Amino acid sequence: MACPESGALGHHLRSLTPEEQQKLKQQESRGLLSEFLQKKLEQEAAKNWDKFYKRNETRFFKDRHWTTREFQDLIGDGAVKRTLLEVGCGVGNFFYPLLEDGLNLFVYACDFSPRAIEFVQSHPMYDETKVCAFHCDITEDELLEKxxxxxxxxxxxxxxxxxxxxxxxxxxxxxxxxxxxxxMVLVRDYGLYDMAMLRFGPGSKLGERLYVRQDGTRAYYFTEEELSQLFEGAGFVTANNSYVTRQTVNKKEGIDAQRIFIQAKFVKPEE
Incomplete structure (x- = not known):
């Protein structure tokens, strides 16, 4: 199986075609972004996401009505109210459909972008007896205090x-x-060799499997093994962790490509 990226962890979901291997090589042609530019991206990460929501408002992401099908743990027995913390809630496309479905949840919703939180709080379904939305940097702000x-x-x-x-x-x-x-933590994220990863051009690579989009936001592409190692390193137990594939077809734009995601559940052990 071809592996054009040195140091990539574990096995891969699929082999790359020669054309795809060439695309990855072309990404390397201009090298990585300079340390100065990388630091600037990190410093402006919140601002770039705020600009994203200023530009797209609530139009970019569709409501995620697939979540209870993919994550049945969200459903529960309906008798006991449970507490959900959605990290990176955006404008509420994940949790508002859950509340629409009548799930017995209280939702804490946080995001890196203050503007996204404003959109969440201006939603017609925002009800402080059911939702508490707040701005947060999960790499620095203690969630338990929030x-x-x-x-x-x-x-x-x-x-x-x-x-x-x-x-x-x-x-x-x-x-x-x-x-x-x-x-538990329920995770869905980008997997190695996802279509979006292969479409990045030269000058967009920040590191191994780490890229910057034109709007300044970043994207990283995971392997199953790496994701489990990260969570188990923090004390979690891996309940399940696997690739999810979806075929994307857009005849108008001539796109017929494979989306590759990682879907996982990690559990905090009982004391």
């Missing part, structure tokens, strides 16, 4: 990949501290 008590479930949907890899462990340890014993 929620005032431990939570049952943390959702982490396409969030970890937006952080710099140097901050993965700090963020995951933060999640561990805010969960009750027996609580």
């Amino acid at each position: 929620t005032n008590h431990t939570v049952d479930i943390v959702s982490l949907i396409f969030v970890l990949s937006a952080l710099h890899p140097d901050k993965f462990q700090a963020a995951i340890s933060n999640l561990y501290r805010c969960l009750r014993p027996g609580g």
